[in-house]
Amino acid sequence: xxxxxxxxxxxxxxxxxxxxxxxxxxxxxxxxxxxxxxxxxxxxxxxxxxxxxxxxxxxxxxxxxxxxxxxxxxxxxxxxxxxxxxxxxxxxxxxxxxxxxxxxxxxxxxxxxxxxxxxxxxxxxxxxxxxxxxxxxxxxxxxxxxxxxxxxxxxxxxxxxxxxxxxxxxxxxxxxxxxxxxxxxxxxxxxxxxxxxx
Amino acid sequence: xxxxxxxxxxxxxxxxxxxxxxxxxxxxxxxxxxxxxxxxxxxxxxxxxxxxxxxxxxxxxxxxxxxxxxxxxxxxxxxxxxxxxxxxxxxxxxxxxxxxxxxxxxxxxxxxxxxxxxxxxxxxxxxxxxxxxxxxxxxxxxxxxxxxxxxxxxxxxxxxxxxxxxxxxxxxxxxxxxxxxxxxxxxxxxxxxxxxxxxxxxxxxxxxxxxxxxxxxxxxxxxxxxxxxxxxxxxxxxxxxxxxxxxxxxxxxxxxxxxxxxxxxxxxxxxxxxxxxxxxxxxxxxxxxxxxxxxxxxxxxxxxxxxxxxxxxxxxxxxxxxxxxxxxx
Numbered sequence: 255x256x257x258x259x260x261x262x263x264x265x266x267x268x269x270x271x272x273x274x275x276x277x278x279x280x281x282x283x284x285x286x287x288x289x290x291x292x293x294x295x296x297x298x299x300x301x302x303x304x305x306x307x308x309x310x311x312x313x314x315x316x317x318x319x320x321x322x323x324x325x326x327x328x329x330x331x332x333x334x335x336x337x338x339x340x341x342x343x344x345x346x347x348x349x350x351x352x353x354x355x356x357x358x359x360x361x362x363x364x365x366x367x368x369x370x371x372x373x374x375x376x377x378x379x380x381x382x383x384x385x386x387x388x389x390x391x392x393x394x395x396x397x398x399x400x401x402x403x404x405x406x407x408x409x410x411x412x413x414x415x416x417x418x419x420x421x422x423x424x425x426x427x428x429x430x431x432x433x434x435x436x437x438x439x440x441x442x443x444x445x446x447x448x449x450x451x452x
Numbered sequence: 453x454x455x456x457x458x459x460x461x462x463x464x465x466x467x468x469x470x471x472x473x474x475x476x477x478x479x480x481x482x483x484x485x486x487x488x489x490x491x492x493x494x495x496x497x498x499x500x501x502x503x504x505x506x507x508x509x510x511x512x513x514x515x516x517x518x519x520x521x522x523x524x525x526x527x528x529x530x531x532x533x534x535x536x537x538x539x540x541x542x543x544x545x546x547x548x549x550x551x552x553x554x555x556x557x558x559x560x561x562x563x564x565x566x567x568x569x570x571x572x573x574x575x576x577x578x579x580x581x582x583x584x585x586x587x588x589x590x591x592x593x594x595x596x597x598x599x600x601x602x603x604x605x606x607x608x609x610x611x612x613x614x615x616x617x618x619x620x621x622x623x624x625x626x627x628x629x630x631x632x633x634x635x636x637x638x639x640x641x642x643x644x645x646x647x648x649x650x651x652x653x654x655x656x657x658x659x660x661x662x663x664x665x666x667x668x669x670x671x672x673x674x675x676x677x678x679x680x681x682x683x684x685x686x687x688x689x690x691x692x693x694x695x696x697x698x699x700x701x702x703x704x705x706x707x708x709x710x711x712x713x714x715x716x717x718x719x720x721x722x723x724x725x726x727x728x729x730x731x732x733x734x735x736x737x738x739x740x741x742x743x744x745x746x747x748x749x750x751x752x753x754x755x756x757x758x759x760x761x762x763x764x765x766x767x768x769x770x771x772x773x774x775x776x777x778x779x780x781x
Binding site for chain 2: 268
């Protein structure tokens, strides 16, 4: 007979512990329906911002590509055409691609950018069915003009994604159903799902 | 009553009892997962229906549609029969468990004079279900599980039976109804407290529940005796395990907590409620136990059974019989 088999106080303490845990508040957030609020400067999916007049902030300088430690960013710059100026500067990004599977979400691109064009948003739900769909090009990175200019991390309140629309807050969580489908990223998701179903 | 044949009454009673017992199984499984979840600071299953109340139905549908695999080298007949041995012996005990008593009669399918012996006989046979399953799988982990089951269940049954004999001596009968009647004045948990503790411990080992679940032992033996089973046959083992748990809970209620007799003269609450409450309390204890204690090592399990439980149970039996024999009548 070993001593620890009869360590009655330890066993009693063990039973008391598990019993008291029955009534404790558990920290689980029911994720798919309620989302936890993240830190204000959370590093999630990228976004390319605009100026108030609709011009792209990105000037195609490729500094983010150089800064990127994971080689996730590809930028090919081009000269602005005088009749169709895409950005205020001389050049703009003809191609801007981020491989989100390579990205380590360090935020160095954000720091390297001289015009605050590339920012990391708090969005983190990027799962998809094909590898190819993780290469985000300008069509998915750039904020469409009708959805505003995009938000710099410093302007973000409490880490709620700016395009979530009306959010209902309850117990430190944010209801994701509210308004998300009406946003531009929500509409992209919807089209992707439709494409898979069809 | 004359017009209705006896066999029809028995069939109807059996169906009612089976229905209730299967429902109890389904929800005791859900509540076990809930309680274990809460003890580990998780919510437990809460996706299917409100508070996860439809989880058992979802599980049943899942079990139904899973493929029923038979290993290539398995003994096909024994492999297929083994789960039924487990289930039938587990279900058989409910035939004689009296749930309550009213002026109209006893609330049980049948009333056997040697009820306790019948139940112990059936639980002994249930070892076959598990050991045959492990043997017929012709796979090493199920075999190890089967060997453990025979060793563990047989050695703990000894102490279990001895702990119950004390109650039988005090009641002077082996009929479950008679044992409950003998407890109207004083529940046997008071005079037979040591017997009660031994019964509780051995019952856990007898039903292969944590911390005595060496037969399954996920962390060492994959799934123990039911490693190779899938689909509905695995489900049968699962049902059998929970039914055994309900059986030993009912038995503990009948033997030590006075069955359906109300405590403190609270007779306005019907006896069946008392019975269910007491049995439910024991079920909770099993879940609580599983959430608290880690699994025992195999040699310590055997040492505990043979070197501690058996001598103490024997001593308890000797003292009880001496007291009963010397008691002034």
